Amino acid sequence: MTVLSSPRPDQTEGVLRLNQPLCLDSGQVLREVDIAYCTYGRLNADRSNAVLICHALTGDQYVASTNPVTGRAGWWPVMVGPGRTFDTDRYFIISTNVLGGCMGSTGPSSIDPDTGQPFGLSFPVITIADMARAQAQLVSQLGIETLFCVAGGSMGGMQALEWARANPDRMYACVLLATAPRHSAQNIAFHEVGRQAIMADPDWRGGDYARLGVRPEKGLAVARMAAHITYLSEPALQRKFGRELQRDGLSWGFDADFQVESYLRHQGAAFVDRFDANSYLYITRALDYFDLAQAAGGKLVDALRPAAEVRFCVLSFSSDWLYPTSESRVIVRALNAAGARASFVEIESDKGHDAFLLDEPIMRAALNGFLDAAGTARGL
Amino acid sequence: MGNGRQMGQPLYAADREDFREIVRLVRPGARVLDVGCGSGELLQLLRDEKQIDGRGIEIGAEGVSACLAKGLAVIQGDADRDLAEYPPMSFDYAILSQTLQAVRAPKEVLSNLLRLAERAIVSFPNFGHWRVRMSLLTTGRMPDTRSLPIPWYETPNIHLCTLRDFTELCAELNLRIEASSAVSPTHPARSIDCQSPLENWRSESALFLLSRKSAATAVTHRPGDLFA
Numbered sequence: 163m164t165v166l167s168s169p170r171p172d173q174t175e176g177v178l179r180l181n182q183p184l185c186l187d188s189g190q191v192l193r194e195v196d197i198a199y200c201t202y203g204r205l206n207a208d209r210s211n212a213v214l215i216c217h218a219l220t221g222d223q224y225v226a227s228t229n230p231v232t233g234r235a236g237w238w239p240v241m242v243g244p245g246r247t248f249d250t251d252r253y254f255i256i257s258t259n260v261l262g263g264c265m266g267s268t269g270p271s272s273i274d275p276d277t278g279q280p281f282g283l284s285f286p287v288i289t290i291a292d293m294a295r296a297q298a299q300l301v302s303q304l305g306i307e308t309l310f311c312v313a314g315g316s317m318g319g320m321q322a323l324e325w326a327r328a329n330p331d332r333m334y335a336c337v338l339l340a341t342a343p344r345h346s347a348q349n350i351a352f353h354e355v356g357r358q359a360i361m362a363d364p365d366w367r368g369g370d371y372a373r374l375g376v377r378p379e380k381g382l383a384v385a386r387m388a389a390h391i392t393y394l395s396e397p398a399l400q401r402k403f404g405r406e407l408q409r410d411g412l413s414w415g416f417d418a419d420f421q422v423e424s425y426l427r428h429q430g431a432a433f434v435d436r437f438d439a440n441s442y443l444y445i446t447r448a449l450d451y452f453d454l455a456q457a458a459g460g461k462l463v464d465a466l467r468p469a470a471e472v473r474f475c476v477l478s479f480s481s482d483w484l485y486p487t488s489e490s491r492v493i494v495r496a497l498n499a500a501g502a503r504a505s506f507v508e509i510e511s512d513k514g515h516d517a518f519l520l521d522e523p524i525m526r527a528a529l530n531g532f533l534d535a536a537g538t539a540r541g542l
Numbered sequence: 543m544g545n546g547r548q549m550g551q552p553l554y555a556a557d558r559e560d561f562r563e564i565v566r567l568v569r570p571g572a573r574v575l576d577v578g579c580g581s582g583e584l585l586q587l588l589r590d591e592k593q594i595d596g597r598g599i600e601i602g603a604e605g606v607s608a609c610l611a612k613g614l615a616v617i618q619g620d621a622d623r624d625l626a627e628y629p630p631m632s633f634d635y636a637i638l639s640q641t642l643q644a645v646r647a648p649k650e651v652l653s654n655l656l657r658l659a660e661r662a663i664v665s666f667p668n669f670g671h672w673r674v675r676m677s678l679l680t681t682g683r684m685p686d687t688r689s690l691p692i693p694w695y696e697t698p699n700i701h702l703c704t705l706r707d708f709t710e711l712c713a714e715l716n717l718r719i720e721a722s723s724a725v726s727p728t729h730p731a732r733s734i735d736c737q738s739p740l741e742n743w744r745s746e747s748a749l750f751l752l753s754r755k756s757a758a759t760a761v762t763h764r765p766g767d768l769f770a
Contacts, residue, residue, distance in 0.1 A: 473615070494617055495627040503597070506617040507606045524603060528610045535613025 172250060173227055175200040177266050180299045184261070187451075190286035194275050197300045198259040198266025199223050202242060203250035205306070211542050212306045213248060214297060215257045216314030216321035219389075219445055220437055222265040225257040226250075231265070231436045240521045247529045252542060253310060260321070261296040262288045262445050264438035271372055271438045281440075283369035288444060290317070290452045294324040298332065310540055311533065313337035315518040316485065317445070320452050323493070327454060330469035335536040337529065338476045340518040342489035343462055343496070344453035349484065352392055353446040356385030360439045369440055382439040383430030390429045395481035395514035462496035469497075473539075474504040475532040477518070477525055484515040505532060560639055560665050561587055563723055563731035563749050567663060568592050572634035575599070575659060577621045577651075578641035581608035589614075597633075599624055622646045625654040633659035640747070642666045643699040653715060656754050665725065665749035670704030670742040688727070689746050705742040712752060721751040 180195040200223045205212060215225050217237065226242035228235055242248040248255055259267040262285075270285035277284075301309060312333050314322040319341025326336050342349075360366055363381025367374050391399075403422040418424040458465035474497055478490035487508045497504035509524045511517040518525065561584050568574060570592045576585050579598030582605075588594045598616035600606050609616035617624070621638065622645050636659035638651070643666050645651045655662040667689045668674075677685035684694040692699070703711075712719055722736035724745035731749065734741045 475610070494619075495624075498617070498624075498627050499629055501629065501632060503615045504617060505606070505610055505615050506619070507603050507610070508618055510603060524607055528607045531607070531609075531611030531613065535610070538613070 172204055173200065173202050175223065175227070178300055178303060180296065181303060182299070184292065184296055184299070186286055186292045187289040188287050192261075192268065192286065195261065195268045195296060196266065196272070197261070197268070197296055198263075199300060200225065200227055200257050202226055202255040203253055205254040206542070209306050210308065210310060210540065211253050212301070212304075212309050213253045213255050213311045213313060214301065214309050214322075214325075215242065215248065215255055216293075216297070216312065216318035217257065217260065218314075218316035218318050219449065220386075220433070220442075221318070222263065223257045223259045224265075225255070229436075232432075238519060241526070241529075247526055247533065248313070249533075252537060256301065256304070256306075258297055258300060260293045260317075260445065262293070262441060262448060264441040267296075269438070270369070270440035270444055280372040282372060283440070285440070285444060287447055287451075289448050290320045291324050291328065291457070293448065294321050294328060297321070298325070298329055301332075307332065309333045310542065311335040311337060311536070313339075314341070315339035316341055316515065317449055319485075320449070320454075323454050326469040326472055326474070327457065327465045330472050333472055334540055335473040335475070335533070336469070337532070338474065338490070338493065339525070340477070340479055340482050340485050340490075340515055341493075342485040343455065343493050345450050346489075350450045352388060353450055355388050357443050357446060359384035359388065360443060363439075366439060369443075371439070377434070378439045379434040382434045382437065382442060383427075385439075385442060386433040386437075387426040387430045390426060392484045393514055393516040395483065395512055397481065397512045398514055401512075462492065463499040466493075466496050466502065467500045470501045472502060473532075473536050474502055475529065476504060476506040477528060478506075478508045479511045479513070479515070479517040479522075480508055481512045482515040482517065559725045559727060559729070559731055560747070560749060563725055564588070564637060564639065564663055564665075565591050566731075567721065567751050568594060568635055571595070573597075573632070574635045574637060575628070575633045576637045576639070577625070577655070578638065578644075579605070579609065579614075579616060581605045582612045582614045582616065584637070584639060585609070585614050585616075586612050620645075621651045625651065625658060628658040630657055631660060635659055635661050635663055637663045639663070639665050640667065643702050645701065648701045648703075649711065649715070652711070652717075652752075656715075656717060656752060660753060661720070662752045663749065664752060665747060666703065666708065667699070667747050668705050668724075668742065668745045669702040670706060671746050672743045673746070675743070705736055705745055705748050706739070708748065708750070709736050712750070716755045717752045718755045719750055720753055723749050725749050 177196050177198045184192040184195045221237050224236045225238045226236040244251050259265040262269045264271050270281045274281045312322040312325045319338040322336050360381035363378035365376040366378035406421045408424050413419050454465050455462040476490050476494050478487040494506040507528050572594050574594045574596045576598045579600045585596040585598050599619045600616055601620045606616050606618045636655040642648050673687045674685040722734055723731040724734045725731045726746040
C-alpha cells in the first residue's frame with residue numbers, strides 16, 4: 163500500500179493493490195488491481211465504525227478533501243466532516259475511486275501489465291458488482307470485517323445496493339440516495355448518446371488515443387453536456403437561465419447566444435480536464451448493465467432477502483427524472499417484502515437528480531436521524 | 543391518509559387517550575406496524591413502554607423525517623397503496639389509529655391489515671355519537687363537533703361510519719372483535735359492548751382489537767391488486 167499523503171492527521175489518501183486477482187462478472191480476470199481511496203476520521207478499537215461512501219458516475223474518492231485535479235473541496239463536503247451527517251468524529255469514512263475510474267484506480271487508462279501499454283478497449287467490461295467486489299477486497303485489506311454503513315447516491319446507491327445483495331453480513335446499515343435498482347431504457351438511451359459522441363470524435367482513435375498521444379475532448383464534452391441536462395430539472399434550468407442571452411442581441415450564428423448554452427459548454431469543457439473518455443464508456447456501460455434483480459432470477463425481493471437484517475434509508479427527490487421516486491419505491495417495496503427494516507422519504511426539491519449532492523435540509527435531517535439511531539444501536 | 547397527526551389539525555382530537563389504550567393492548571416485544579404514524583409519537587411510546595419492534599407508514603415527508611429523527615423505521619406511503627406489498631403475517635399488530643375514515647378503500651385496508659398482521663387495532667370517530675346526531679338534527683348541516691371540527695369541504699375524513707356500521711363490516715369480513723372500547727379526549731378508555739345501540743350513542747370514538755376468525759374463511763387478497 164502506498165500512502166501518498168496525509169493532508170490532516172485524521173485524513174489519508176492512497177492507492178492499494180488488491181492482494182488477489184479480481185474475477186469479473188464477464189468471466190475475465192484482472193490480475194493487478196489498484197484501488198485509490200481516501201479516509202476521514204479514525205477507525206475505533208473494535209473496527210466497527212467504518213462507513214463506505216460510494217461515488218456517482220463522474221465522482222471520485224475525494225468526497226470531502228481537496229481534489230488535486232480540480233482544486234475543489236471534494237464532491238460532498240456539506241455531508242462529510244466533523245459534526246456533519248457523516249461525522250468524522252464518530253465514523254471512519256472510506257471512499258474509493260471505482261474500478262474502471264480514472265483517478266488512480268485500475269481502469270482503461272491504466273497500463274496493461276501484459277503489454278506495457280494503456281489498456282484502452284482491451285480493458286474488460288466491468289459491472290457495478292465488480293466495483294463492489296473490489297471495494298469489499300479493499301475493506302478487507304484495511305483490516306475491516308464489517309462496515310457500519312455503506313452509503314451512496316445515484317451510481318453510488320447502486321454500489322450500496324449491490325453490497326446489500328452480495329455482502330449483507332458485512333454491513334449494518336445502508337443509505338440509498340436518488341438511485342434505482344436497474345437502468346431504464348431512457349437511462350440507457352442517454353448513455354448511448356454520450357458514448358456515440360465520444361466514439362464519433364476522430365481523436366478517440368478506436369479507444370487507442372492514450373497511446374497515440376491525443377484526447378477525444380470534443381466527444382467527451384458533448385457526452386457530458388447531454389448527461390448534465392439529465393441531472394437538472396426543467397424548472398431549475400428555467401429559473402437559472404430562462405431564455406437569457408449571453409450578450410445584447412442575437413449573433414445570427416451558432417455561437418453560444420443563450421446562457422444555458424454557455425453553461426453547458428462550460429460544463430463540458432471543465433469535465434474533459436478531469437475525466438477520461440474511455441472510463442466514461444466503461445462506467446456508463448456498467449450502469450446500463452445494472453439490474454440488481456437479475457442475479458436473483460429477476461425478482462428484486464429475492465436479491466434483497468439476504469439483507470433482511472440491514473437497516474435501510476432510501477431517499478428520493480421529487481424533481482429527479484433520471485432516477486425518479488418510482489424507482490426508489492420499487493426498492494422500498496422489495497425491502498418491505500423481504501422483511502428488512504426500511505425507511506423511505508421523497509424529498510420535495512426542484513433541483514433534479516443532483517439535489518442529493520446539495521445541502522437539502524430535509525435530507526440532512528432524515529439522514530442525521532437515521533445514522534444517529536443506527537449508530538447508537540450499534541454502540542457507536 | 544394518516545397525515546392527521548403530522549401537521550396542524552388532528553383528524554380527531556382524542557389521540558392521547560387512544561394511544562394509552564393501544565399501549566395497554568399491545569403485547570411486550572411485539573412486531574408492530576403503525577399505519578398513518580404521523581411524527582411517530584405512538585411508535586415511540588410503544589417502543590419505550592412495550593419494547594416493540596416497530597415500523598411505520600406515513601404520507602407526509604415532514605412526519606417521516608421526524609420519525610427518522612426519533613430512530614424509527616418509517617416509509618413514506620399511504621394505507622390505500624402500500625399495504626399490499628407486506629408479506630402475510632409479517633407483524634403481530636397493525637395499528638390504524640383515527641385513520642380508517644380517511645382512506646379511500648376502508649374495506650380493502652382493513653382486509654390488508656389482517657392479512658399482514660395477526661391482530662389489528664383500529665380506532666375511528668363514531669359518527670353515531672349523540673353530539674354528531676344532534677348537530678345534524680338541530681342545524682341541518684354537516685356535524686361540527688369537537689371530534690369532527692373540520693368543515694365538510696376541507697376534511698380528510700371521506701369514509702365516516704358509526705359503531706354499528708363498523709361492527710357489521712367486521713362481521714362481513716369474518717373478523718373477530720377481541721376487545722372494544724370507547725375513547726374520548728376527556729375520559730380514560732372504557733370497555734364497551736360494541737353491539738349495544740346505547741354505546742353507539744355514547745361513544746365519541748371507538749377502538750377495536752380485531753383478528754381473523756379462521757384462516758380458512760379469511761378474505762383472500764391478491765398481492766399487488768391495489769396497484770392495478
